[in-house]
Amino acid sequence: MQSKPTTIKEIAKILNLSPSSVSRGLHDHPSIGAVTREKIKQLAKSLNYEPNNAAILFQKGKTYTIGVILPELTENFFSTAISAIEDEVLKKNYTVIFAQSHDDFDKEVRLVDKMKNQRVDGLLVSISKDTSNFDHFEKLKAFNIPVVFFDRIPPFKNVHYVACSLENATIKAVNFLLKKGHRTIGMINGPTTLFASGERKDGYMQAINFNRLKFDPTLVINCDLTEEATIDAANQLINHRRKPSAIVAFNDYIALFLIRYLKKLKIADEIDVVSYANLPIMDYLDYSPIASVEQYPYLQGQKAANILMDLINSPQLENQAFYNTIVESDLIINESKSD
CATH class of the missing domain: 3.40.50.2300 (Response regulator)
Incomplete structure (x- = not known):
């Protein structure tokens, strides 16, 4: 069986010193003479003494x-x-x-x-x-x-x-789609509990209003970031009376759920998708967002x-x-x- 680790108290007992003196000696405190310090270190080495780092750190308060x-x-x-x-x-x-x-x-x-x-x-x-x-x-x-x-x-x-800066990022994304000729742009946003969802919606509204288009709140659909919720949001947009020709997705994962569903419906070529996160894997996919926000x-x-x-x-x-x-x-x- 492996013996228990040697303690400062055991070294102190052998040398007939106080534990505090042994501790100071091990740390080269000037209050302990050079000869005594050397005795303490030699005995500690022979007994394979290892300092209790947890105790030391606790004393430091960190x-x-x-x-x-x-x-x-x-x-x-x-x-x-x-x-x-x-x-x-x-x-x-x-x-x-x-x-x-x-x-x-x-x-x-x-x-x-x-x-x-x-x-x-x-x-x-x-x-x-x-x-x-x-x-x-x-x-x-x-x-x-x-x-x-x-x-x-x-x-x-x-x-x-x-x-x-997701608000500014969304303004850039929507302006990019508008310059491509899209006039009806949907958004699959995240949960309303996330501050980032509000930022995305604010940026979307600002870009739409700045370009003198009418903001339609029914084109912004919140989801819980699951594939099922993404598909439900996609169906709401696809069946909307103003079916969007482009969709801004909350992130690249939502974009992938969306694109896969659009491919299943054979309409992936009809709707441009922009997202967030700029995942490296996107470069290797046949169907991927036409642009993605780099969040560094x-x-x-x-x-x-x-x-x-x-x-x-x-x-x-x-x-x-x-x-x-x-x-x-x-x-x-x-x-x-x-x-």
Whole structure:
């Protein structure tokens, strides 16, 4: 059987010293003489002593760990953001605990509680599609755990966040379709609980109104981001009295659900689709959106991680102005599809 790890108390007993003296000796404290320090280190080495890092970190009041809660780790957007987060926090000797809410509000609440119990020094979050109550994040203030939201963010300014300018992105997308000659444009939007859904709708309305067209609210259909809901939204638009010749989809996954359904109906060539996220796989598909909004997930993850590190290392910043960081988006046109 493997013996238990050697403790400072055991070394202290052998050398007839106090545990605190042994601890100071191991850390080269000047209050411990050079000869005694050497005896302590030699004995510790011979007994294969390993410091209790958890106890050391607890004494420092830090665990050098941050938590990250995302809807789905398998989504390309979030996996790219994760790479940026890891790259940034590793530079500062932090480790990362990842968790998935699977777009489930109750699970998100449980995960926040677990992260608190793990004593993470801070938390990065992209909220679930059903999150409309933020009390579970407010409770973290009592434990001095700063939170930075990114991509999917709460609908108010008194939080720290990094997000893409989706309103401007949608204006670009709709203007692009209008320049192609489309006059009836539909939108399959996300859940109304998501702040990003409101941004998309606002951008859509602004572009329509600016171009002196009449905004028709029945051409904007909300869905819960599932394939079934996407198909239902598609049917509403296809059977609309003003059947759209183009559709703006909430993201590339919704666009793929939509295009697959349009292909099944043999009308994929009749409706242009624009979406968000600019997934790399789109370049390899026969049917794909004619344009997609690049939201720069690596940059978002990078900025969010750096803000969190600032808040952790300078706690006084938490009580000052909030970090509200906007990353500008770009509409990436699929040249092979946009002719």
